Amino acid sequence: MYSIRTYVKVSSLEEAYELNQKKMNTILGGGLWLRLGKKNIQTAIDLSGLGLDQITEDETAFFISAMVSLRQLEIHPGIDTYTGGAVKESLRHIVGVQMRNCATVGGSIYGRFGFSDPLCCLLGLDCEVELYQAGRIPLAEFVKMKKDNDILVQVILKKTDRKAVYLSQRNSATDFPVVSCALSKGAAGNYAVIGARPCMPVIVEDREGLLERGEEGWKTFAEKVQQEVAFADNTRASGAYRRHVAGVLVRRGAKALWGGAEECR
Amino acid sequence: MQITMKLNGKPVTADIAPDMTLLQFVRSQGCYSVKCGCETTNCGLCTLWMDGKPVLSCSVPAARADGHEIVTLEGCQEEAAEFGAFLADQGAEQCGYCSPGFIMNVLALFREYEDPTEEEIKEYLAGNLCRCSGYEGQLRAIRAYMAHKKGGESK
Numbered sequence: 001m002y003s004i005r006t007y008v009k010v011s012s013l014e015e016a017y018e019l020n021q022k023k024m025n026t027i028l029g030g031g032l033w034l035r036l037g038k039k040n041i042q043t044a045i046d047l048s049g050l051g052l053d054q055i056t057e058d059e060t061a062f063f064i065s066a067m068v069s070l071r072q073l074e075i076h077p078g079i080d081t082y083t084g085g086a087v088k089e090s091l092r093h094i095v096g097v098q099m100r101n102c103a104t105v106g107g108s109i110y111g112r113f114g115f116s117d118p119l120c121c122l123l124g125l126d127c128e129v130e131l132y133q134a135g136r137i138p139l140a141e142f143v144k145m146k147k148d149n150d151i152l153v154q155v156i157l158k159k160t161d162r163k164a165v166y167l168s169q170r171n172s173a174t175d176f177p178v179v180s181c182a183l184s185k186g187a188a189g190n191y192a193v194i195g196a197r198p199c200m201p202v203i204v205e206d207r208e209g210l211l212e213r214g215e216e217g218w219k220t221f222a223e224k225v226q227q228e229v230a231f232a233d234n235t236r237a238s239g240a241y242r243r244h245v246a247g248v249l250v251r252r253g254a255k256a257l258w259g260g261a262e263e264c265r
Numbered sequence: 266m267q268i269t270m271k272l273n274g275k276p277v278t279a280d281i282a283p284d285m286t287l288l289q290f291v292r293s294q295g296c297y298s299v300k301c302g303c304e305t306t307n308c309g310l311c312t313l314w315m316d317g318k319p320v321l322s323c324s325v326p327a328a329r330a331d332g333h334e335i336v337t338l339e340g341c342q343e344e345a346a347e348f349g350a351f352l353a354d355q356g357a358e359q360c361g362y363c364s365p366g367f368i369m370n371v372l373a374l375f376r377e378y379e380d381p382t383e384e385e386i387k388e389y390l391a392g393n394l395c396r397c398s399g400y401e402g403q404l405r406a407i408r409a410y411m412a413h414k415k416g417g418e419s420k
Contacts, residue, residue, distance in 0.1 A: 001286075003284050005283065009328070009331070030324065035324045092388060095307045096307070096393065097373070098319045099306060102324055174392060
């Protein structure tokens with residue numbers, strides 16, 4: 001469990017940003033991952049008073065504020081329809097409803113956790129993050145950036161032609177994924193996202209158009225993923241096991257997205 | 266620091282340490298049904314409702330609950346006892362340790378879903394661990410409770 005010297009419910013993002021410039025200060029998301037550590041926090045910065053718990057929508061995008069809970073995102077009917085159930089699929093296996101009512105989108109995405117199901121899934125869609133100082137950045141770029149003292153204000157899920165499916169493998173229900181996978185299809189290119197390797201998700205682009213070529217193409221692309229992506233061991237699984245499962249998930253996802261298979265879970 | 270919240274229908278104001286959890290706070294107020302069972306944020310024993318939604322109180326800072334409405338099992342005893350009787354009838358309870366958190370989440374389930382399917386029930390309750398049973402008794406109790414609520418067979 002962490003310790004906190006001072007707790008500040010900030011009244012503006014500016015105040016939060018200023019406080020967050022000190023190394024000993026920390027922004028609280030849902031506090032779930034943080035609770036598992038032993039961090040000594042000088043000032044805990046709570047954004048929960050800023051009204052950042054809403055999902056809004058216009059013709060171009062869904063705007064998911066940082067303090068929206070994973071459960072809110074999971075049961076949002078517009079996002080569920082728009083993403084063909086992919087976002088919901090990436091959330092419903094995480095621990096339990098009570099946990100997902102606490103965990104925040106901002107915490108999950110800002111943390112850039114390798115095990116994060118929603119991070120892997122959102123990388124398969126056209127997403128940007130909006131940071132308080134740096135402004136809007138594509139999510140795929142954000143995951144490569146070093147952690148700094150900026151604040152994630154919202155995730156923007158753009159309404160483009162991009163379609164995605166999400167799949168994951170777990171040793172037991174509600175546990176962390178052993179490997180996670182999103183397949184993504186769009187005019188700007190097709191690709192796979194592989195997460196929980198166990199490190200950060202990576203994108204494998206299909207430059208050869210394999211995914212458009214039916215079963216043989218899906219198989220070849222799955223082999224390409226297995227060759228190109230680095231997998232490692234941890235207590236949940238070996239790298240070799242992850243590599244094998246990733247191949248299966250890529251084939252299943254491709255079948256769902258390009259072959260019209262309904263069942264891909 | 267000082268916080269004020271509505272706890273089981275009554276306004277409560279208290280001085281707390283900045284790193285106190287909501288779990289510790291409600292227990293300091295006498296709500297001993299709320300317990301910490303795992304230390305790893307996944308057993309569901311510490312479930313209570315914050316503004317009507319089930320949350321893991323072991324992970325919510327008490328300071329964040331300032332100005333909000335909290336309900337524990339102590340605050341919905343009639344409803345809890347009604348469902349609890351169905352649990353007992355099915356012999357679902359063995360040690361009973363996980364029951365308060367489980368009951369809070371079952372009641373939350375029925376606030377969110379009028380007529381949940383088997384899959385919805387299992388998914389909603391997946392975050393409540395019981396180490397005595399295989400959950401079959403609990404599921405039977407839920408089905409019997411639903412039938413009773415629909416005005417069908419009595420318990």
